[in-house]
Structure formats: structure tokens, C-alpha cells
Amino acid sequence: MSRIFRSDEIAPGDRVVVRRLLPDTPGHLSDVIGHVLSTDPLVLRPQSVGGFTSDAPAIEIPGELVKIVKKLSPRRIRNSDIRAIEVATAKAFPGIDHSWSQSGQWLLRAGDGVTERSNSAAPLGPAAGFDAVPMAEIQDFYARHRLPVRLLLPERIGNPALKLISADGWELGQEIVVMQRDLALPPEIPGAGELVFRIDEQPDENWLDLYHFRGQPLPRRALELLRTRIDGKMGFGRLQTPDGETVAITRGTLTGTGDGRVFLGYSAVEVAPAWRRRGLGTRLGAEMLRWGADNGADEAYLQVIASNTAGIGLYGKLGFGEHHRHRYATYQA
Known part of the structure; x- marks a missing residue:
């Protein structure tokens, strides 16, 4: 299948558009957008309106019907989708002490002091991306646990906190792909x-x-x-x-x-x-x-x-x- 790809190499998980010949109407072309499940044979899970993976059955497209496969940018992710995965992660790594800020927008976690996931404050409330960061409350929480102040900064919903870490003393960790x-x-x-x-x-x-x-x-x-x-x-x-x-x-x-x-x-x-x-x-x-x-x-x-x-x-x-x-x-x- 790799011979038909005219863009970057395609791999499972990629979002692509496939231009294909329709087997029942010779000479007619149709486009299908979806996420790649397999490349040999080419199998897609079609996306629904809005760019999200649908419940439609996976489809296999025979190589002889494919005219072109183009890799698309990843589907648009909503802030609520980012928050959902980060909430699921927080529940999987809750630490020893975990409590919400007074505003209900930041989850404060303290654990063993080793892993960031169990020892960081996370902006997981629905308005956390818009409200002020409760920095004084966060600082008091980690002072009580004798731990450094650490913030989890997911893209977009962590933007308000990014404005606060330009001061001296803050160290920004390496980028993590979710x-x-x-x-x-x-x-x-x-x-x-x-x-x-x-x-x-x-x-x-x-x-x-x-x-x-x-x-x-x-x-x-x-x-x-x-x-x-x-x-x-x-x-x-x-x-x-x-x-x-x-x-x-x-x-x-x-x-x-x-x-x-x-x-x-x-x-x-x-x-x-x-x-x-x-x-x-x-x-x-x-x-x-x-x-x-x-x-x-x-x-x-x-x-x-x-x-x-x-x-x-x-x-x-x-x-x-x-x-x-x-x-x-x-x-x-």
C-alpha cells in the first residue's frame, strides 16, 4: 500500500482523506475521511460530522480502487475532550491527598513527591481556562505537604497559568504527548x-x-x-x-x-x-x-x-x- 501514498507515510491512527474509484459506477470518484486502522489492507474508521470518530463500521478499500491518500491534520480537539482525558488520568493517579480549590476549578494533589502526575495542581474544572489561577491557595497546599509547587499545564486549558510562570524560579518540564x-x-x-x-x-x-x-x-x-x-x-x-x-x-x-x-x-x-x-x-x-x-x-x-x-x-x-x-x-x- 505504501506505493499509493503521495504525502507523508501513513500509519494506524492517522487521519486521512482517501480518493477512491466507486466499484459500481466506473469512472466516478468519492472521498472518504477517517482514521487509519490498518495500512495493508487499507482500513478506515470513517469520521462523523465535526471530525470525531463515528460508530460507523470500519471500511476496507482495495488498493486498485485508491487514487490518492492524503494525510490530514489531527482532528480538532475540544477543550472538554482535553479535560476529560486529564480528569481520567487524575483519577488514575490521585496521590495521597487530593482536594479541589475553593473555586472548584483546580485539583490539588500530593503524593510521594516522585511522579508529577500525583504531585501537581491541575486545571480540571470547566472554567479553569478562563478564571484566575488560585496561586496563593496552591502554594499553601504544597507548603503543608513540604513539596515544591508544581502545575500541570495542558494545552489551551492551562493557558492562564502560563502567564504566571515567566518569573524567575519556575522550571518548565519537557513536552508530553497525550x-x-x-x-x-x-x-x-x-x-x-x-x-x-x-x-x-x-x-x-x-x-x-x-x-x-x-x-x-x-x-x-x-x-x-x-x-x-x-x-x-x-x-x-x-x-x-x-x-x-x-x-x-x-x-x-x-x-x-x-x-x-x-x-x-x-x-x-x-x-x-x-x-x-x-x-x-x-x-x-x-x-x-x-x-x-x-x-x-x-x-x-x-x-x-x-x-x-x-x-x-x-x-x-x-x-x-x-x-x-x-x-x-x-x-x-
Whole structure:
């Protein structure tokens, strides 16, 4: 299929327009816009009016009918969609103490002090993108917990806070890509081979020993938070050999947004060094997406550092596309 692409290389998760010949009316052309589910064969999930993925059945377009495929910009994302994923994430990483600001627009979280997701103030209220940032209240909260002041800044809804961090003492973290895909048609599970997929409500020592956060082992307290505190359901997935050796792991979370949507959060992906470059990341991801769909999730999301092109490529193969970006700002003075 790659020979027909006249724009950038097309991958699962991309939004494209396909100009195709109509099989029943020779010489007539028709355009279809949708998100790529597969490139060989070319399979699309058509989008609905407004640019959002619809519930329409996926369609396969034979190569001989395709005239051109053009890659489009990602679909327009509403502020409410950004907020929904960030709310689902906050419920999956609530920290030890989490409370809303007096205005009800900022969620203040304090945890182990290690991961940003559990130790940051997030603008998650519907008016947070328009109201003043309750900085004094945020500062008092983190002073009580003896933690640095840290703000989560999703694009657009975090704009008011961006104006406050130009002063000395603020450090802006690296850009993080939040990727998303719908689960109307979960991916097929690759050939199982000798490895067995298993998912548990709680991780054992083998799972915990394999997990690292940005290349470093997590302190025991942080590991406890990873498995005990969540406003939703957790699943700890793994691939293991027939004799029980754990060779790849991930954490899945199922959290709602209050409007009836349920999200699968996919994080903590790790493959044992001796087992890398064998497609285990793809297999594990497909298994977890299937688990999420089977347990009522409508959509899935994950986060990856923008510079991790290999990770972004892997998740693209699983049907994820960029949804929005966010960063953390930490006051160091």
C-alpha cells in the first residue's frame, strides 16, 4: 500500500482523506475521511460530522480502487475532550491527598513527591481556562505537604497559568504527548507464540521488580501508591514464559469522567532487556486494549515524552494518535 501514498507515510491512527474509484459506477470518484486502522489492507474508521470518530463500521478499500491518500491534520480537539482525558488520568493517579480549590476549578494533589502526575495542581474544572489561577491557595497546599509547587499545564486549558510562570524560579518540564484511540474496534492480538498474557488485580514482586520510572527503580512508597490508590479499577498486565518468568509488564486503569465516558489508561510499560526488539510491546498493548474494551472502556489514552519517537511509533501501530500535549511547571526557588 505504501506505493499509493503521495504525502507523508501513513500509519494506524492517522487521519486521512482517501480518493477512491466507486466499484459500481466506473469512472466516478468519492472521498472518504477517517482514521487509519490498518495500512495493508487499507482500513478506515470513517469520521462523523465535526471530525470525531463515528460508530460507523470500519471500511476496507482495495488498493486498485485508491487514487490518492492524503494525510490530514489531527482532528480538532475540544477543550472538554482535553479535560476529560486529564480528569481520567487524575483519577488514575490521585496521590495521597487530593482536594479541589475553593473555586472548584483546580485539583490539588500530593503524593510521594516522585511522579508529577500525583504531585501537581491541575486545571480540571470547566472554567479553569478562563478564571484566575488560585496561586496563593496552591502554594499553601504544597507548603503543608513540604513539596515544591508544581502545575500541570495542558494545552489551551492551562493557558492562564502560563502567564504566571515567566518569573524567575519556575522550571518548565519537557513536552508530553497525550495519545488517544477509540475502542470500538480493538486491535487483533498478534500471534501468541510461547508467551502467555495474564492480568491481575494486584502486582506481585516479579511485576514490581521489573518496573522503573524513567529508567530508575521507584521507592517502595511510590510502588504502593501505584497499586493501591485509584478512583476506578486497576489491572496489572504481563507477558510471561510457560515456566512463569515475567518478561513484560504494564498497568491499566479504568476511570470515568462523570459524563458516562470510561477511559482505559495505559502506563508503566516495561520489557525485560533480554526480551526487547521482539514485538512484545505491541503484543502487550493489544492485550491491554482488548481488556479495556471487554471491561467497558470507550476510549484509551497514554502519555509519552515528545522526544521518544520510538515509543510514539509503537503506539501509532496500536492505533493511537496525538490528542493534545501538556507540560509541568515547577517552582524551584
